[in-house]
Amino acid sequence: MIIDKLIEKVDLKKSHIVVGLDPRIELMPENFISKKIREGASLSNILFEFNKKIIDSVYDLVPAVKPQVAYYEMYGIEGMIAFRDTIKYAKEKGLIVISDVKRSDIGSTSKAYSNAHLGKVLFSGKQVNDFKTDAVTINPYLGSDTVKEFIEDIKEDGGMIFLLVKTSNKSSGEIQDRISNNKKIYEYVCASINSFADDTLGKNNYHSIGAVTGATYSSELSQIRKLIPRSYLLVPGYGAQGGKGSDVVSGFNKDGLGALVNSSRGIIYAFNRIGKNIGESARIAVKEMNEDINLNLKNVNKYRW
Numbered sequence: 238m239i240i241d242k243l244i245e246k247v248d249l250k251k252s253h254i255v256v257g258l259d260p261r262i263e264l265m266p267e268n269f270i271s272k273k274i275r276e277g278a279s280l281s282n283i284l285f286e287f288n289k290k291i292i293d294s295v296y297d298l299v300p301a302v303k304p305q306v307a308y309y310e311m312y313g314i315e316g317m318i319a320f321r322d323t324i325k326y327a328k329e330k331g332l333i334v335i336s337d338v339k340r341s342d343i344g345s346t347s348k349a350y351s352n353a354h355l356g357k358v359l360f361s362g363k364q365v366n367d368f369k370t371d372a373v374t375i376n377p378y379l380g381s382d383t384v385k386e387f388i389e390d391i392k393e394d395g396g397m398i399f400l401l402v403k404t405s406n407k408s409s410g411e412i413q414d415r416i417s418n419n420k421k422i423y424e425y426v427c428a429s430i431n432s433f434a435d436d437t438l439g440k441n442n443y444h445s446i447g448a449v450t451g452a453t454y455s456s457e458l459s460q461i462r463k464l465i466p467r468s469y470l471l472v473p474g475y476g477a478q479g480g481k482g483s484d485v486v487s488g489f490n491k492d493g494l495g496a497l498v499n500s501s502r503g504i505i506y507a508f509n510r511i512g513k514n515i516g517e518s519a520r521i522a523v524k525e526m527n528e529d530i531n532l533n534l535k536n537v538n539k540y541r542w
């Protein structure tokens with residue numbers, strides 16, 4: 238099961254970090270782009286090579302990466318080729334890949350999304366779902382029938398899903414924090430996560446249905462931790478959105494596990510701050526982030542190693 242492989246890698250690398258792979262041409266160093274253009278590289282190759290530099294520099298330090306599909310879709314077919322190649326390469330380097338696709342739709346269409354990212358699609362005997370990954374993010378606000386389609390696939394194939402619970406953006410409370418029958422809307426999502434989780438418990442006592450909860454809402458993170466104790470939390474919002482190590486510790490359990498903290502811009506564009514090349518800067522930024530999180534976990538007696 239991916240949840241157990243993930244925990245194995247967390248332990249091996251002593252890291253709770255997910256590196257976000259959100260490539261944007263206009264944020265890449267100019268000399269990198271112009272060299273690639275001179276060499277005749279395609280757009281997909283430029284995007285992939287940028288990600289490859291990051292992956293090659295951090296794969297031994299972190300358990301997982303998270304490509305956000307929007308940064309590939311925006312570049313059309315070329316972007317999606319880079320998305321496919323990035324997933325494949327990251328897996329080859331032993332990383333868990335969480336595709337941030339935030340999918341869901343009516344049941345039959347959810348099934349198609351699930352097939353695309355977690356299942357198996359065959360044509361003429363050949364597997365054609367190029368974007369097959371380890372885990373995906375899901376928007377649960379369409380209701381349980383949409384989520385169940387993904388759960389069928391993870392039960393069959395061992396993958397993971399992370400349901401949006403309390404997102405990191407400024408206005409996430411407009412709907413997610415609304416109260417109905419004395420409960421916030423996101424608390425209903427937590428209850429549904431517990432009810433979906435049957436038969437997905439791994440050997441480390443965490444199940445395969447996780448939740449996305451932003452580092453920018455530390456007290457909600459702490460509450461959500463208690464509401465869904467056996468779920469892994471995917472925690473974006475560290476770094477560029479202002480989240481710090483001290484904000485994310487409430488997302489961890491006493492066993493020192495239970496949360497994966499994502500940073501995208503703070504790592505992949507760290508060359509702006511650190512001044513070394515793309516890869517070296519990303520590596521330094523990951524080491525700093527790891528230290529920050531692990532030190533804060535030690536301070537609250539949740540350091541595992």
Ligand SMILES: O=c1ccn([C@@H]2O[C@H](COP(=O)(O)O)[C@@H](O)[C@H]2O)c(=O)[nH]1
Pocket residue numbers: 257259305337403404405406449450451473474475476477478499500501502503
């Ligand atoms: O609530 C959410 C859900 C997803 N995200 C995604 O995480 C990264 C964050 O990037 P940074 O550059 O570290 O801010 C990005 O892909 C978002 O789409 C999130 O931020 N909040």
